Amino acid sequence: MNSRRDFLKYSGLAAGSLITASAFSGCDASGQCKVSNRVGKGKMKLRFKPYDLQLKHVFTIASNSRTSTPVMLVEIEYDGVIGYGEASMPPYLGESHKTAADFLSKINLEQFANPFLLDDILTYVDELVAGNYAAKASVDIALHDLAGKLTGQPWYKLWGLNAAKAPHTSFTIGIDTPEVVRRKVKEADPYNILKVKLGGGNDKEMIQTIRSVTDKPLCVDVNQGWKDKYQALDMIHWLKEKGIVFVEQPMSKKGLDEMAWLTENSPLPTIADEAIQTVKDVLPLKGIYSGINIKLMKCGGMRAAHKMITLARSMNMKVMIGCMTATSCAISAASQLSPLVDWADLDGNLLISNDCFEGVQIVNGKVILNDKPGIGVNKLSLA
Amino acid sequence: MNSRRDFLKYSGLAAGSLITASAFSGCDASGQCKVSNRVGKGKMKLRFKPYDLQLKHVFTIASNSRTSTPVMLVEIEYDGVIGYGEASMPPYLGESHKTAADFLSKINLEQFANPFLLDDILTYVDELVAGNYAAKASVDIALHDLAGKLTGQPWYKLWGLNAAKAPHTSFTIGIDTPEVVRRKVKEADPYNILKVKLGGGNDKEMIQTIRSVTDKPLCVDVNQGWKDKYQALDMIHWLKEKGIVFVEQPMSKKGLDEMAWLTENSPLPTIADEAIQTVKDVLPLKGIYSGINIKLMKCGGMRAAHKMITLARSMNMKVMIGCMTATSCAISAASQLSPLVDWADLDGNLLISNDCFEGVQIVNGKVILNDKPGIGVNKLSLA
Incomplete structure (x- = not known):
């Protein structure tokens, strides 16, 4: 350090x-x-x-x-x-x-x-x-x-939310060799939904490797990796057969017409990630994606994220809350909003070895909010 | 009673x-x-x-x-x-x-x-x-x-708002004879903006009568009273000359095309009132009105009103908070949101003789929020 x-x-x-x-x-x-x-x-x-x-x-x-x-x-x-x-x-x-x-x-x-x-x-x-x-x-x-x-009071209470409605979080499996992927899926045993990174050129191999060891629900994050909308749609149909629940940022954030076509034809919800930053970006995505992935580090924090959820819901869009690699500080902050979302990807603190906060817990894969006021964290002496 | x-x-x-x-x-x-x-x-x-x-x-x-x-x-x-x-x-x-x-x-x-x-x-x-x-x-x-x-805590604090930014409230002058209108304007002496009801067939007389006794800023509420968009636009130009700051619900809530035309051409902001009820109605009004009048009794309360403000602001629309005739209970509740709005019309408790609550005060025409928790009211023994 x-x-x-x-x-x-x-x-x-x-x-x-x-x-x-x-x-x-x-x-x-x-x-x-x-x-x-x-x-x-x-x-x-x-x-x-x-x-x-x-x-x-x-x-x-x-x-x-x-x-x-x-x-x-x-x-x-x-x-x-x-x-x-x-x-x-x-x-x-x-x-x-x-x-x-x-x-x-x-x-x-x-x-x-x-x-x-x-x-x-x-x-x-x-x-x-x-x-x-x-x-x-x-x-x-x-x-x-x-x-x-x-x-x-904790913020989920100030926002009038029910902690029992906090979602399960996905656990992310990066692009890797089949051997490493199988090991990571085993490490992810406590989690009930896995997020698989695709777009690395070995998409079907990644999914087939994971399906060889688990039948848990999966979501996929393509990080703009697919280049052609017809191939993207074919892949989404294949993914639906494999039990995938949604597809995050399948193509470039710039191709709005292609994305609108893909979303209209897709049998799975499409979720904007790179295509969305903050509050002002939500309304223009109507009809282009099925939902948005909100991250505090992209939108500027809890206040903006809360507004974005209000906007997305008013358009009947799905909402996911995601994160960067972060300590339990930022993850606990994002978790305060999590009873409002459809899906959470709040594993950023689980991926690091030197977390200097304790806060939200993941128990059997579910986000467990505590009763501590504010964002619900204690600082550890590590940092 | x-x-x-x-x-x-x-x-x-x-x-x-x-x-x-x-x-x-x-x-x-x-x-x-x-x-x-x-x-x-x-x-x-x-x-x-x-x-x-x-x-x-x-x-x-x-x-x-x-x-x-x-x-x-x-x-x-x-x-x-x-x-x-x-x-x-x-x-x-x-x-x-x-x-x-x-x-x-x-x-x-x-x-x-x-x-x-x-x-x-x-x-x-x-x-x-x-x-x-x-x-x-x-x-x-x-x-x-x-x-x-x-x-x-009071709700304006839980929402992160600055009580000092609570607006001045307008005071409403109903449609009446010149003599009564002049008397009401005198009664409205503590208020710095007056809301004039138009659409009763004597619009110019109403404004001229008021202008004969005060040069305060005025807003007008037509309650859908104007039937023709060209006459409406002519009247709005005339009103602008007379120091009117906005026009509420000039025409029927049903004529969206006519309203969009009027808003596009109007030199004054147009505010939807009868045309808007609750959260789901905000986004469809984009381009049709310049702003919305939010009333707790129409939208279902403080939670819906707060969402409506978030939605309207994301579309760069003006926001007004209004009320029905009510006690200081409902008026104090609406006032918690008032630091977020452009204009307030929160005189409903001032129009009654048997208010059974005390709460928000109007001092020199301005909404004064107190430090009491919740909506900031005390119940009186009257009711």
Whole structure:
């Protein structure tokens, strides 16, 4: 783990971009760094720290492989209560420790009277700079955790949701050799639905290998890997015979006409992933996909995700909630919304060996929300 | 006031339609009536009682006049905490003490573990019977009040809103003689925006009369009163010259093509009122109106209204929150959402002489939210 080194590297850059740069003198030996706030009763303090998640297995999807994921751990403190947040930044999405530190350094929470002003604060954060959705999500999550703790309630209760309706989560099987795939399916024994990465050129082999060892329901994620709509439809018909329940991002996010045709003809629901980012992208997908995969790191956090679900439901679209590789912090935040969705893919914390939070549990494959306030996590001493 | 008589009349009918009719034996001397619940720790108890609101002035819109409005006062009690709700039922919307009592008698809250299961409970209430939106709103409001009280927070805070952004409310001037209109404008002195009812055949006289005594911003509500789109556009141009800020429901709710043409050509925003009921009606209005007027009694309550605002904003539509004649109970509930809207028309409690709640205040024309939990009301002994 090199988070201390990264912290030093990026904290310097961050301080350079700050108006209230002197606040950085508060960085302490643990690598925590106070930003943009005088210490004072009733003022929010934002701190952040880089961290690298170690993956248990090399992770391969249609476009790349990797062994670690950089995240930024965020804290917002108010009157002695700390809210936790996290930005998970797989490299292909364009964010990094540096971009997150730059962005977070620009945020001045001191101008807001209290953490309950979620709408004002998150609108300000959203409008501060374009992009930086993972970094924005880290602030959104920390603020929700903080406000939830101040009310003493978990967010699923504040949203009026029934924890018993939290879904089973899928467990992801990456593109690999039959031997590795069979081993991973065995490791996935506690999970009742598996998510299979396709689009790597060996799609039928992947499915046949998995079907040789389990008859569990499967969903597939093609990550834009299929190039021709007719071949895609043929494959979907074949997949339906094999007990697949939906197909995520079968073709390029850019081919809207082809996707609309595929969705109209597909015997399985089609779910947009790369094709959707945030709130403004939901309504234009009507008729193009059957549903959307919402991820906090793409949309900017819990507030945006909640709105996206309202929009998708108003169009009778399916909703899936997904994740990046992340600690139990971001996964527990996403889980607060999970009673609202059809399918969950919230295994990002199960894929890492150095989770520095404990929160939502997966028991017999089902998301189990706890009664803790906010996003329902405890920070471990690891980070 | 004849609420005791009405209560006796309708409680009998309600009991007749009840499966758990024996619960009605709990009706007490004050006219409160326990419905569909055994008394027990951790069970919700629903009670309701008819009440008639006395209007300070005869109220005339394009279609009718009246001097009182029937409402149903609702309480949901859970572990000694009471949430208050209200159904306001102006006769032209088709609900009455009888229909509300029939509907409320069908509700069994005993099956739900606690009031935080808002989504489950309100989905159940919504699906129980078609229509009955005011009666549904009364349950929604009481449940929000109860859940908010159990968290110790007002709903505007649970929704992350800034009370300082609550809008000014308009004050409504009905169709009347110049003399009466001038007197009403003087009574409306504390209000900074007036809502003028048009469509009664004397539109220019109404506006000229008001302009002879005040230069305050005005909005107009035509209640579908204009029949021809060209004349409507001419009138809107004339109104713009007179300082009108928007035009509510200028023509029939049925003429979508005409409305789309009018909205496209109108120099003032057009706001749907009769043309919109609840969540499912928002998306189809894209391009037809510039905005929507949301009323709890039409859409079924606070949960639906909050969703409608999310939908309207995602289409860049304007949002107005309106009301029926109601006590401070329903008005305070609607006010919780008001920091999210462009315009508020929340004067329904100011038009009656027998308000049995105190809650949101109007100070110098502005909606002032208080810090009380839930919907922020106290019940007075009047009812």
